[in-house]
Amino acid sequence: MATVxxxxxxxxxxxxxxxxxxxxxxxxxxxxxxxxxPVYEKASEQHPDLTFGKVDTEAxxxxxxxxxxxxxxxxxxxxxxxxxxxxxxxxxxxALEDLISQVRALDMDAVHAQIxxxxxxNA
Numbered sequence: 001m002a003t004v005x006x007x008x009x010x011x012x013x014x015x016x017x018x019x020x021x022x023x024x025x026x027x028x029x030x031x032x033x034x035x036x037x038p039v040y041e042k043a044s045e046q047h048p049d050l051t052f053g054k055v056d057t058e059a060x061x062x063x064x065x066x067x068x069x070x071x072x073x074x075x076x077x078x079x080x081x082x083x084x085x086x087x088x089x090x091x092x093x094x095a096l097e098d099l100i101s102q103v104r105a106l107d108m109d110a111v112h113a114q115i116x117x118x119x120x121x122n123a
Contacts, residue, residue, distance in 0.1 A: 003044045006053040008063045015078055018051035020103055025055045025064055025074040033073045036090035040075075043096050050100070075099075080108050082115065 006014055006023065014021055024040050026033035044052035057064040057072055067076065071088035077099065078084065084103060091099065 003041055003052040003054050006055050006063075007060055011053075011055070011063055014051060014053055015081060018078070019080060020049075021051045021053060021078045022100075023053045023055060023076045023078070025057050025067065025069045025072055025076070027057045027072055029058075030072050032090040036073050039091070039093045039096060042093065043100065047100060077103050079103055079106060080112075082108070082111060084111070 003024070004010075004014070022040075022043075024033075024036065026037065028034075040052065040054075044050075055063055055067075057069060067074075073090050074086065074088045075091065075096075076083060076086045084106060085099065
């Protein structure tokens with residue numbers, strides 16, 4: 001599957017419908033974003049079972065603000081509705097592949113248990 005453009009109207013549905021969603025926050029004027037774009041697109045073709053979304057921060061300023069984007073490119077990974085990775089900066093292909101492997105290997109039962117624990121401690 002190629003990348004899909006995400007907007008404020010489609011973002012939440014993409015989170016709900018995807019077991020693993022990668023989101024690239026980018027802008028056309030951003031040099032590092034333009035360098036990361038082909039790496040991200042190639043990864044989307046190599047992993048058709050994952051959802052690769054792109055958010056144009058110029059067109060979707062409210063969505064970018066809600067996501068706390070202060071630097072681009074920023075890559076976020078959401079698995080089973082949980083934000084498991086967020087980092088600014090363009091990743092080389094090998095690092096992106098490693099990240100995808102790590103996200104696939106996550107024990108989400110343990111992640112959800114840890115979230116419940118933290119919420120209980122904060123209550």
